[in-house]
Amino acid sequence: MRHALTSFLILGLAAMAQGAILWFPRQDIPIPTTFEGVSVDLETGTTSVLAAGLPGGDINFLRGGGAVTNDADQTAAAPSLQLVRTGTSNVDPLRQLGIGDTVDSTSTVATGFGASGDPNSHFPEFTPGTPGYAGFSIVLDNNTTAYGWMRVTLQDTNQTGGLIHEWAIEDSGGLITVGVPEPSTSLLAILALGGIFLRRRR
Numbered sequence: 001m002r003h004a005l006t007s008f009l010i011l012g013l014a015a016m017a018q019g020a021i022l023w024f025p026r027q028d029i030p031i032p033t034t035f036e037g038v039s040v041d042l043e044t045g046t047t048s049v050l051a052a053g054l055p056g057g058d059i060n061f062l063r064g065g066g067a068v069t070n071d072a073d074q075t076a077a078a079p080s081l082q083l084v085r086t087g088t089s090n091v092d093p094l095r096q097l098g099i100g101d102t103v104d105s106t107s108t109v110a111t112g113f114g115a116s117g118d119p120n121s122h123f124p125e126f127t128p129g130t131p132g133y134a135g136f137s138i139v140l141d142n143n144t145t146a147y148g149w150m151r152v153t154l155q156d157t158n159q160t161g162g163l164i165h166e167w168a169i170e171d172s173g174g175l176i177t178v179g180v181p182e183p184s185t186s187l188l189a190i191l192a193l194g195g196i197f198l199r200r201r202r
Helices: 185-192
Strands: 004-010 015-024 038-040 059-062 067-069 081-083 131-139 143-151 163-170 194-201
Touching: 131 163
Parallel strands: none
Antiparallel strands: 004 015, 004 194, 015 163, 038 059, 059 067, 081 131, 131 143, 143 163
């Protein structure tokens, strides 16, 4: 069973408002080389390799990572997720982010259903076979528009080895900084900011 790491962080020095980072570390979900690929619900970690995706699905990786779409729940009238892109078209490529970059309401995203990789490749923005960071906005189940990042290894031309390594979401709607530290190096700091809760996904 995979675990979601939820660390409560203090947001806003004046208001001291509290938000939560929903962190899903060490997932390493394989990306199939099939057209169906794998769809993921980023709030629960649930996955599906069915062509119809899954109820509540947010993102779909297919063809080894050569293509990425937000059409992960084919019963949905609108997508729950928008990827950070190099432009505002819903077929513009994913933008690769670096550790320390931020994702928020000013990030460049598109509208509606869309894909990256077909017809516009997200290589060389990403390097095939090398982990990189992608950003996204997501409408959570409580209708909050939140922001997050994910670390992925994408492959080109239907190659095996594509992986969804981990992702994190700042669930209050505030900005998120790419690259949540490993708990082994930051446990005391996170505890000081509010506590750690490990939730076992059923």
